[in-house]
Amino acid sequence: MVERNVTPRRGRGGRERILAAATALFEAQGINATGMEEVAARAPVSKRTLYIHFPTKDELVVAYLRHLAEAGLTIESALDRQDLTPRERLLELFTVSGNGTGPIRGCPFVDAAAEFPDPDSPAHAYTREQKRRFTRRVVELVSELGAADPDLLGEQLAILADGAASRAMVLNDPACGRHARAAAEALLDAATA
Structure with missing residues (x-):
């Protein structure tokens, strides 16, 4: 048939x-x-x-977010760069690009979660899983660096990266990434000393 x-x-x-x-x-x-x-x-x-x-629009938003992630169009793609050391990959998370043609949009996953506040909505659920995946990837890299408590440091760096992206978006200032990078370097130095 x-x-x-x-x-x-x-x-x-x-x-x-x-x-x-x-x-x-x-x-x-x-x-x-x-x-x-x-x-x-x-x-x-x-x-x-x-x-x-x-x-539904929810399905379109999930497809959009999935496309960004799979195409390497989010900051998380820095974690997979083979041309950088694990430490350099982690610090690359704090490079906020201001393309000059419009406002800094920040993290599309955080944006989507804010615009779909119901934690059970497909878009919010997808962003939650992406953020968990992101943190697991950060933990893997800090483990490679020999951090004493990779789970704690990974969560701290993930929060710092999300905060830098959000602050850069709110202030429309890519310099927020540089300040967060300095804090990330201090955390990495203390955890791997």
């Missing part, structure tokens, strides 16, 4: 165009300020096509 595709596909690449449009709009104006009709118009796809790919 041959299964029929009951979901019609309108044109190739509709999903990718929707994600690209959502990414541009979410980064420019925020998630809650962006309507699904606006995403469809920017893609450009029909609202029907948009809802075939993403039946």
Whole structure:
């Protein structure tokens, strides 16, 4: 028996165009300020096509966040750089890029959690798991450095990185990363001495 595709596909690449449009709009104006009709118009796809790919905005937001993580477009990607030592990877978390074309947006996961405050919503749940994964990755790296209590230091560095990203966004000042980096260096030095 041959299964029929009951979901019609309108044109190739509709999903990718929707994600690209959502990414541009979410980064420019925020998630809650962006309507699904606006995403469809920017893609450009029909609202029907948009809802075939993403039946709810929550699903679109999770796909957007997953795309950012998988494409290495978040600060967490620094933890996987093989051209840096473990210490350098950790300190790279505190590089806040101000691209000069718009405001600093901070961490997209923190932004999404703030815009979807219900901890049971799919978007909030996804951001929570990403933050846990991020902390586990930081713990792995501080373990490689021989930290006395890698779980504690990993949590401290994760909190510091999130705080630096949030403060840089609120103040629209990439210098916040430099200040947090100095604190991270002090924590690393004390824990690995």
